[in-house]
Amino acid sequence: MRNFITSDETSASSIINVEVNExxxxxxxxxxxxxxxxxxxxxxIDVTDRMEAEEALRIAEENYRSIFENALExxxxxxxxxSFISLNPAMARIYGYDSGEEMMAAITDIGxxxxxxxxxxxxxxxxxxxxxxxxxxxYRAYRKDGSIVWVEQDTRxxxxxxxxxxxxxxxxxxxxxxxxxxxxxxxxxxxxRIEIDQQKRQQEVAAITQSDYFQExxxxxxxxxxxxxxx
Numbered sequence: 643m644r645n646f647i648t649s650d651e652t653s654a655s656s657i658i659n660v661e662v663n664e665x666x667x668x669x670x671x672x673x674x675x676x677x678x679x680x681x682x683x684x685x686x687i688d689v690t691d692r693m694e695a696e697e698a699l700r701i702a703e704e705n706y707r708s709i710f711e712n713a714l715e716x717x718x719x720x721x722x723x724x725s726f727i728s729l730n731p732a733m734a735r736i737y738g739y740d741s742g743e744e745m746m747a748a749i750t751d752i753g754x755x756x757x758x759x760x761x762x763x764x765x766x767x768x769x770x771x772x773x774x775x776x777x778x779x780x781y782r783a784y785r786k787d788g789s790i791v792w793v794e795q796d797t798r799x800x801x802x803x804x805x806x807x808x809x810x811x812x813x814x815x816x817x818x819x820x821x822x823x824x825x826x827x828x829x830x831x832x833x834x835r836i837e838i839d840q841q842k843r844q845q846e847v848a849a850i851t852q853s854d855y856f857q858e859x860x861x862x863x864x865x866x867x868x869x870x871x872x873x
Contacts, residue, residue, distance in 0.1 A: 716814035738785035
């Protein structure tokens with residue numbers, strides 16, 4: 643207040659903190675000069691709750707930003723028209739981009755630019771329409787260099803009070819290695835099935851040729867004179 647009175651300003655305001663009963667509280671103090679600067683009037687408003695709420699919001703935003711920036715999974719928000727609103731560094735890396743900004747600038751139509759199999763985008767919207775979200779949704783996607791990765795996506799629709807979609811938000815994981823392992827396992831199982839079928843046929847043939855009935859036929863066949871038979 644002394645600084646304000648001796649200054650050339652006619653009005654001023656500031657948030658100050660004061661310890662009241664060993665508890666820190668915040669006050670917004672506003673002052674106004676009158677009588678040609680010879681007198682002042684001031685008002686103080688307790689804004690402790692607002693300041694604490696703002697601090698809690700700041701901490702929450704910092705925590706969210708840290709999770710968003712450092713998550714191993716891709717995190718994104720996208721419009722219903724197919725463009726990205728935001729995406730984190732992990733998302734950009736999955737698709738081979740150097741930054742989220744580069745990917746957002748490059749991808750203007752998610753359905754045609756990222757989906758290898760165009761029918762999968764229709765499957766996505768159908769499931770979203772039915773359930774309001776999609777979970778464990780797998781599809782093949784193009785990377786920046788044209789190579790293909792398998793991704794798994796969990797997404798929900800964020801709607802307004804009238805039920806209109808504002809945007810989609812979700813998470814994406816690169817499951818290429820898992821899909822390769824699954825394909826290798828399928829190949830091995832198929833080879834094993836073929837081998838088992840072959841062994842089964844061999845066992846069936848052996849069982850037939852070793853049967854008494856087959857031995858009798860073979861004995862009779864061996865005793866036949868082919869020339870006499872045809873004559």
